[in-house]
Amino acid sequence: xxxxxxxxxxxxxxxxxxxxxxxxxxxxxxxxxxxxxxxxxxxxxxxxxxxxxxxxxxxxxxxxxxxxxxxxxxxxxxxxxxxxxxxxxxxxxxxxxxxxxxxxxxxxxxxxxxxxxxxxxxxxxxxxxxxxxxxxxxxxxxxxxxxxxxxxxxxxxxxxxxxxxxxxxxxxxxxxxxxxxxxxxxxxxxxxxxxxxxxxxxxxxxxxxxxxxxxxxxxxxxxxxxxxxxxxxxxxxxxxxxxxxxxxxxxxxxxxxxxxxxxxxxxxxxxxxxxxxxxxxxxxxxxxxxxxxxxxxxxxxxxxxxxxxxxxxxxxxxxxxxxxxxxxxxxxxxxxxxxxxxxxxxxxxxxxxxxxxxxxxxxxxxxxxxxxxxxxxxxxxxxxxxxxxxxxxxxxxxxxxxxxxxxxxxxxxxxxxxxxxxxxx
Numbered sequence: 402x403x404x405x406x407x408x409x410x411x412x413x414x415x416x417x418x419x420x421x422x423x424x425x426x427x428x429x430x431x432x433x434x435x436x437x438x439x440x441x442x443x444x445x446x447x448x449x450x451x452x453x454x455x456x457x458x459x460x461x462x463x464x465x466x467x468x469x470x471x472x473x474x475x476x477x478x479x480x481x482x483x484x485x486x487x488x489x490x491x492x493x494x495x496x497x498x499x500x501x502x503x504x505x506x507x508x509x510x511x512x513x514x515x516x517x518x519x520x521x522x523x524x525x526x527x528x529x530x531x532x533x534x535x536x537x538x539x540x541x542x543x544x545x546x547x548x549x550x551x552x553x554x555x556x557x558x559x560x561x562x563x564x565x566x567x568x569x570x571x572x573x574x575x576x577x578x579x580x581x582x583x584x585x586x587x588x589x590x591x592x593x594x595x596x597x598x599x600x601x602x603x604x605x606x607x608x609x610x611x612x613x614x615x616x617x618x619x620x621x622x623x624x625x626x627x628x629x630x631x632x633x634x635x636x637x638x639x640x641x642x643x644x645x646x647x648x649x650x651x652x653x654x655x656x657x658x659x660x661x662x663x664x665x666x667x668x669x670x671x672x673x674x675x676x677x678x679x680x681x682x683x684x685x686x687x688x689x690x691x692x693x694x695x696x697x698x699x700x701x702x703x704x705x706x707x708x709x710x711x712x713x714x715x716x717x718x719x720x721x722x723x724x725x726x727x728x729x730x731x732x733x734x735x736x737x738x739x740x741x742x743x744x745x746x747x748x749x750x751x752x753x754x755x756x757x758x759x760x761x762x763x764x765x766x767x768x769x770x771x772x773x774x775x776x777x778x779x780x781x782x783x784x785x786x787x788x789x790x791x792x793x794x795x796x797x798x799x800x801x802x803x804x805x806x807x808x809x810x811x812x813x814x815x816x817x818x819x820x821x822x823x824x825x826x
Contacts, residue, residue, distance in 0.1 A: 404715070406430045406433035406434060406435075407430075407434055407435070407436075407439075407440050407443070408715070408718060408719070409426075409430055410427060410430040410431065410434065410440070411440075411443065411444050411447065411449060411718065412689055412690055412718070413426055413427050413430070414427070414444060414449045414452050414453040414456065415449055415452060415647070415648050415651050415652070415690055416452075416651060416652060416655055416690070417452065417518075417519060417520075417524065417652050417655070417656070418655070418656075419456060419459070424456070424459055424460060427456070427460055428460055428461050428462040429462075431460065431462040431463070431465055431466060432462060432465060437466065437467055437470045438470070440470075441470045441473050441474065443719065443720055444474075445473065445474070445477045446644075446720055447644035447645075447648075447718070447720070448525070448526045448643070448644055448645040448648060449644070449648065450473070450474050450477035450478070451474075451477050451478040451481050451482075451523055451524045451525075451526075452524055452648070453474055454471075454474035454475055454477065454478045455478070455521070455524065457471065457474070478523045478524075479523065481522075481523045481524070481525070481526050482522060482523030484526075484528075485511075485515055485522035485523065485525075485526075485527065486522065487581070488512065488527065488529075488530060488581060489512070489515075489516075489522065489612075489613045490613075491530065491579075491581040491583075492508070492512050492530050492612065492613060492615070493612075493613045493614065493615050494549070495530065495532075495546070495549070495583060496508075496532075496612070496615040496617050497615055498545055498549060499532075499534075499542065499545060500615070500616065500617075502541065502545055504534060504538050504541065504542060504545070505534065505535065505538070505604070505607075505618060506532050506533075506534060506617045506618060507532065507533040507534070507603075507604065507607050507617070507618045507619060507620065508531075508532060508533075508610070508612055508617050508618070508619055509531040509532065509533050509586065509620075509628070510527065510531050510629075510632070510649075511525060511526070511527020511528075511529075511531070511645070512527060512530050512531065512532075512612065513610075513612065513619050514649055515527060516612055516613070517610065517612075517619065518649070518652055518653060518656070519652070525645065525648070525649075526645060527645075528582070529575065529581070529582035529583065529584055530581065530582065530583045530584065531572075531584050531586060532583065532584070532585055532586065533586045533587075533589070533600075533603075533604070534585060534586070534587065535587070535601075535604060536587040536588075536600075539573060539585055539587045542573075542585045543573060543576065543585065546576040546583060546585075547576070549578070550578045551576035551577060551578040551583060552576065552577060552578065553573075553574045553575070553576055553577075554574050554575045554576075554577055554582070560752055560753065560756045560760055561752035561756070561757075563748060563749065563752055564737070564749060564752050564753065569588075569591045569592050569593070569737075570587065570588070571586060571587070571588045571589065571590065571591055572584045572585055572586040572587065572588075573585045573587075587600070588600055589603070589628055589631060589632070590631055590635065593735070594631075595674065595675075595677075595678070596631065596673055596674045596675030596678055597673060597674045597675075598627070598628075598631065598673045598675065599672070599673055602624075602672075602673075603620060603624050603628070606620075606621050606624060607619060607620055607621065607624075608620075608621050622653070622657050622660060622661065623661060623665070623666050623669055624669075625653065626650070626653055626654075626661070626666070626679070626683075627669070627670060627673065627675060627679055629646060629649050629650050629653065630650065630675075630678060630679040630681075630682045630683065631675060631678060631679065632646060633646035633647070633650065633682050634678045634681075634682065637682075637713065637717075642717045644717060644718070647686060647690070647717075650682060650683070650686050651686050651690040651692055654683070654686060654687075654692040654693075654694070655690075655692050655693070658692060658693065658694070663695070663698060667680075677705060680698075680702040680705055681702070681705040681706060681710070683698075683702070684698075684699060684702050684703055684705055684706045685706050685710065685711075685714060687699060688706060688711075689714065731814060731818055734749075734753060737749065738750075753814075754807075754810075754811065755807070756810075758804075761804075761806045761807070761810070762806075764810075765806045765809055765810060
């Protein structure tokens with residue numbers, strides 16, 4: 402795929418430690434950046450701004466970067482550092498109380514990676530605390546958090562109570578206190594996925610670590626890499642990737658890839674039935690971030706990386722997610738329907754096809770940039786597919802009743818079913 406100088410510079414910023422050759426490439430690309438304001442917004446939005454900021458003293462051409470741009474990069478670093486410090490203090494308190502209650506806690510994603518992988522909590526953005534526990538400890542964790550003053554986030558509009566009670570749970574509703582959100586995970590993916598992560602295997606092989614002076618656990622390197630790829634897969638297909646997923650995989654492979662026994666790793670992936678999903682993202686990261694994956698691995702799995710996937714990657718890199726179709730929940734609903742009797746299946750389908758008004762508005766309103774006119778229960782749809790005349794956007798407004806969203810919902814469902822049929826002929 403054709404990459405602009407700005408794209409190439411963004412990708413080179415991702416690594417925590419750059420080689421002299423990479424720094425030289427960055428110096429050359431700095432001179433080719435056409436719009437610094439746009440560039441700095443993109444790298445900050447992708448969670449790469451702090452990483453670029455820390456490289457500035459190593460770049461001979463950093464003096465060519467406008468001072469206001471450097472200031473924004475510096476602010477991004479210190480904002481991340483400040484927020485992370487606050488979250489780490491909350492993590493220490495939560496982890497200590499869980500340990501006192503005999504609960505084995507595994508720190509996931511940002512709260513672990515910021516300190517262990519990046520070794521500078523100002524370099525890796527994260528917004529909440531993700532903790533993995535045994536399924537039998539899940540409810541007890543919520544009780545402990547409630548005793549500490551954390552309260553559950555009010556759920557969004559539901560399809561129906563009936564469907565909600567049958568739905569698969571990966572993590573409980575976030576528990577929040579003083580702008581700190583804690584997510585208690587009892588699984589790492591929904592059962593509707595093709596892969597089948599054995600969560601007990603992950604927990605049994607977790608390693609004892611110390612984070613912010615508190616003894617907890619973390620996934621071993623192989624399981625951590627699997628988790629990061631599976632987590633990325635969920636968001637990559639769903640149209641809302643946090644680019645930090647790519648940053649994490651890049652730096653894990655860059656710093657610890659030599660320690661991975663790839664034959665054993667692939668065997669482990671097959672055990673969890675996730676070889677395709679995991680290796681696809683590893684090859685993708687190697688293609689664009691050049692992490693030194695062996696030629697044998699690249700040759701074996703390069704066909705997993707499709708042109709569509711590369712197109713999506715570039716869209717995410719540039720923040721162009723409007724064209725990416727939203728995640729379809731069809732596989733999860735089909736999985737739920739499998740185990741129901743005829744009566745419950747009929748009820749499930751009825752609730753699925755005709756959700757309440759509140760759900761339809763919260764779920765699909767943004768797809769049309771809809772403004773709700775509550776008094777007459779109608780919407781004004783702003784058509785973003787506008788024509789350009791004399792550099793002005795012409796916005797067409799169409800007034801329709803709220804139930805107009807039902808055909809759209811049914812269309813999304815049909816497309817989801819067709820996608821599954823094409824994937825599994």
